[in-house]
Amino acid sequence: MQANQTVFGISQLPSKKDKLQSWCKNCAKTTTSAYQKSDKGKQVQKRFSQSEKGKRSNLCRMKRYRKNNPDRKIAHSAVNNAIQAGQFPKASNYVCSCGCGNKAYDYHHHLSYEPEHRLHVIPVCKNCHRKIHKVVSEYF
Numbered sequence: 001m002q003a004n005q006t007v008f009g010i011s012q013l014p015s016k017k018d019k020l021q022s023w024c025k026n027c028a029k030t031t032t033s034a035y036q037k038s039d040k041g042k043q044v045q046k047r048f049s050q051s052e053k054g055k056r057s058n059l060c061r062m063k064r065y066r067k068n069n070p071d072r073k074i075a076h077s078a079v080n081n082a083i084q085a086g087q088f089p090k091a092s093n094y095v096c097s098c099g100c101g102n103k104a105y106d107y108h109h110h111l112s113y114e115p116e117h118r119l120h121v122i123p124v125c126k127n128c129h130r131k132i133h134k135v136v137s138e139y140f
Contacts, residue, residue, distance in 0.1 A: 071113040072113050103125060105125050110122050
C-alpha cells in the first residue's frame with residue numbers, strides 16, 4: 001500500500017502497524033505549515049539546508065526541476081545570458097513593476113517560456129514574484 005492512500009481522509013502509512021495516522025491530511029498539512037512558518041521551524045530548515053544531506057537534497061530537487069521543465073531552464077538561461085552580455089540590466093536596478101515600491105529581485109516571464117517570449121520579462125520583488133506564481137498555479 002502506498003503512503004499517500006487514504007481511508008476516510010486518514011493517511012495510511014505502511015510503517016505503522018495499523019497503517020493509520022492519528023490525524024487527517026488537512027490537520028497534518030495545517031500543523032506542518034504553521035510549524036514551518038514558526039521561528040523554530042525556520043531554524044530547523046536553515047540547519048538542514050546547510051547540512052550535507054540538505055545540500056544534496058536541494059541539488060537533487062534542482063536537477064529534477066530542470067529535467068522536468070527544460071523550457072523554463074532555457075528561458076531563464078536566455079535572460080541571464082542577456083544580462084551578462086549587457087543587453088539587460090540586473091533586475092535589482094529596478095523597482096518592482098507590480099507597484100509595491102520594493103526593489104526588484106528577479107525577472108518574471110509574464111507571457112510564457114516559449115522561444116518567442118523568452119526575453120519578455122518584467123522586474124519583480126521576491127514577494128510579488130511568489131504571489132504571481134501562486135495565483136497562476138491556482139488558476140491553472
